[in-house]
Amino acid sequence: xxxxxxxxxxxxRKINPxxxxxxxxxxxxxGPDDEGFLLLENVGFVHxxxxxxxxxxxxxxxxxxxxxxxxxxxxxxxxxVELRSGLISRGYKFTTHSDTEVIIHLYEEYxxxxxxxxxGMFAFTIYDKKRNRVFAARDYFGIKPYYYVFNxxxxxxxxxxxxxxxxxxxxKKENPEAIYDYINFQFCLGDKTFFKHVKKLxxxxxxxxxxxxxxPRLSVTKYWDLxxxxxxxxxxxxxxxxxxxxxxxxxxxxxxRSDVPLGAHLSGGLDSSVVSCLASKNSxxxxxxxxxAFDDGRDYDETPYARKVSRYIKSKYFEIRPxxxxxxxxxxxxxxxxxxxxxxxxxxxxxxVSKLASQNVKVVLGGQGGDEIFGGYARYLIAYLxxxxxxxxxxxxxxxxxxxxxxxxLPNLHVLKNYxxxxxxxxxxxxxxxxxxxxxxxxxxxKDARKVYSSNLLDNAKRYDIFGDYQELFNLPQTKSYINKMxxxxxxxxxxxLLHVEDRTSMSFSLESRVPLLDNRIAEFVSSIPVGIxxxxxxxxxxxxxxxxxxxxxxxxFRKDKMGFPVPISEWFKKELNAFIRDVLLDNKAKRxxxxxxxxxxxxxxxxxKFDRQIWGLLCLELWFKQFIDQ
Numbered sequence: 001x002x003x004x005x006x007x008x009x010x011x012x013r014k015i016n017p018x019x020x021x022x023x024x025x026x027x028x029x030x031g032p033d034d035e036g037f038l039l040l041e042n043v044g045f046v047h048x049x050x051x052x053x054x055x056x057x058x059x060x061x062x063x064x065x066x067x068x069x070x071x072x073x074x075x076x077x078x079x080x081v082e083l084r085s086g087l088i089s090r091g092y093k094f095t096t097h098s099d100t101e102v103i104i105h106l107y108e109e110y111x112x113x114x115x116x117x118x119x120g121m122f123a124f125t126i127y128d129k130k131r132n133r134v135f136a137a138r139d140y141f142g143i144k145p146y147y148y149v150f151n152x153x154x155x156x157x158x159x160x161x162x163x164x165x166x167x168x169x170x171x172k173k174e175n176p177e178a179i180y181d182y183i184n185f186q187f188c189l190g191d192k193t194f195f196k197h198v199k200k201l202x203x204x205x206x207x208x209x210x211x212x213x214x215x216p217r218l219s220v221t222k223y224w225d226l227x228x229x230x231x232x233x234x235x236x237x238x239x240x241x242x243x244x245x246x247x248x249x250x251x252x253x254x255x256x257r258s259d260v261p262l263g264a265h266l267s268g269g270l271d272s273s274v275v276s277c278l279a280s281k282n283s284x285x286x287x288x289x290x291x292x293a294f295d296d297g298r299d300y301d302e303t304p305y306a307r308k309v310s311r312y313i314k315s316k317y318f319e320i321r322p323x324x325x326x327x328x329x330x331x332x333x334x335x336x337x338x339x340x341x342x343x344x345x346x347x348x349x350x351x352x353v354s355k356l357a358s359q360n361v362k363v364v365l366g367g368q369g370g371d372e373i374f375g376g377y378a379r380y381l382i383a384y385l386x387x388x389x390x391x392x393x394x395x396x397x398x399x400x401x402x403x404x405x406x407x408x409x410l411p412n413l414h415v416l417k418n419y420x421x422x423x424x425x426x427x428x429x430x431x432x433x434x435x436x437x438x439x440x441x442x443x444x445x446x447k448d449a450r451k452v453y454s455s456n457l458l459d460n461a462k463r464y465d466i467f468g469d470y471q472e473l474f475n476l477p478q479t480k481s482y483i484n485k486m487x488x489x490x491x492x493x494x495x496x497x498l499l500h501v502e503d504r505t506s507m508s509f510s511l512e513s514r515v516p517l518l519d520n521r522i523a524e525f526v527s528s529i530p531v532g533i534x535x536x537x538x539x540x541x542x543x544x545x546x547x548x549x550x551x552x553x554x555x556x557x558f559r560k561d562k563m564g565f566p567v568p569i570s571e572w573f574k575k576e577l578n579a580f581i582r583d584v585l586l587d588n589k590a591k592r593x594x595x596x597x598x599x600x601x602x603x604x605x606x607x608x609x610k611f612d613r614q615i616w617g618l619l620c621l622e623l624w625f626k627q628f629i630d631q
Contacts, residue, residue, distance in 0.1 A: 003027030142203030268305025271367025
């Protein structure tokens with residue numbers, strides 16, 4: 001795991017070595033073990049290394065034997081051993097045991113077609129000297145980050161935006177469309193970032209920069225996506241469960257490859273418990289597990305379940321309990337490390353659990369991605385309940401054999417008892433509209449935006465067709481299945497936002513985070529399972545539950561009170577945090593910014609006395625302005 005950055009300029013401009021050094025310094029936390037530079041004519045690379053595999057000879061930037069290819073790479077290729085053997089059989093000679101050299105030779109042999117052969121998380125840039133081009137790629141799900149700025153004379157890339165801003169302060173200009181996305185979703189659609197001139201390479205995409213010496217041309221291509229067009233109706237649920245478990249076991253096995261100690265995040269929920277239990281079975285010694293909670297009541301503490309799993313696998317267990325004071329002292333730092341506003345308050349405890357883990361191990365495994373891959377969100381059931389009634393009346397909108405009937409949903413509707421406000425809002429209007437419109441209404445957080453954001457901001461945003469961008473993405477997969485459309489949309493939007501948090505919280509403390517459930521083989525297989533089996537009777541993660549039933553303790557398997565790492569900010573907002581949040585949102589700079597409805601914010605803070613996602617969004621946005629725009 002590392003930090004990468006670089007500058008590619010036309011022959012009209014020379015690269016300043018001090019710029020590369022500054023970019024590396026700004027990424028030091030991602031790779032404190034080693035540092036490397038490359039400066040060849042109009043190509044400059046910098047690499048900050050966190051040594052995990054091949055601790056001695058894995059130095060980067062790395063070249064092939066004749067120096068015609070150079071790479072900087074961030075990530076882990078878990079099947080590098082098998083790929084290396086295949087390349088050796090084709091005549092390639094290796095001078096290291098690193099996965100980096102495997103990528104170089106794969107590119108030599110297969111070019112862009114190498115990417116589907118990789119099992120892992122990655123973001124890399126290759127300078128192809130003979131072809132006068134640069135080739136860069138990002139992994140299937142967006143586990144590892146890749147940002148870039150391109151104009152007719154220059155291409156700059158980095159693992160984190162701050163490294164780009166450090167050498168190009170002119171890029172510190174806010175992106176109004178990104179802000180509007182954030183108001184509505186608390187993440188950005190497409191390749192935009194909060195900085196107007198900075199883009200992100202999307203998950204499952206690669207880019208090619210050609211003719212770099214004279215008039216560079218940039219193209220971006222999608223190389224991977226989920227395919228819902230070949231649903232397997234020929235097998236039963238036992239077959240799907242058995243094969244799914246085999247894939248999950250193999251993913252964990254591969255992701256335990258490391259030359260340094262490993263541990264696991266353990267919340268006591270289904271996903272992290274499965275990963276921890278399987279990791280423990282495949283480890284030579286006891287693994288270390290890490291959990292977090294709050295001393296603010298049982299609603300904010302899942303550690304009894306985490307401890308049960310720890311005892312079950314005989315792990316060495318570590319626990320941390322952040323406080324309101326910790327929040328006040330750390331939230332500005334967290335925003336700086338993230339580069340952009342965040343999807344939810346879970347980043348705060350995640351930051352502290354990562355800090356705890358980094359003090360004991362160098363690599364940690366987690367359960368991220370399970371809700372998106374296997375359909376774990378309660379809102380899917382809310383949306384599908386409406387769709388099943390609609391289909392029972394009108395028929396013909398869902399895939400044949402994919403519809404979960406209204407009657408079969410009834411036994412599981414009790415899981416929605418804590419979602420009454422959401423259901424009231426969702427069904428207050430627009431019922432039976434098109435699938436894309438209904439899901440937009442379900443996830444849209446910007447319905448009351450005028451209460452806290454200025455008319456000037458929102459009126460200007462009307463020029464941006466946010467629903468059109470959303471609609472195009474929602475309807476992209478070749479399927480009529482509502483569930484599969486929702487899952488696909490969340491995989492392309494919410495999941496990368498959550499992985500953004502996973503990457504930054506871990507790398508803030510030079511900790512490598514691995515996510516075994518996000519193996520492309522698992523996602524591809526699950527996409528072939530009929531919805532009626534994947535979420536049988538509307539039970540979230542049904543096929544996943546069936547697959548892992550014998551892996552985890554019964555107390556965890558039968559849990560019905562999973563929390564999702566809730567943060568007691570509402571409790572703290574009534575006491576310890578009220579003055580702090582008021583100072584952030586109502587200081588003179590915030591008032592002069594022109595994007596807030598100040599009276600609305602004053603009313604929200606003073607009257608409701610309740611912290612919600614709207615206040616969270618305001619807090620993150622204003623702290624981001626203070627960190628990156630106001631400086």
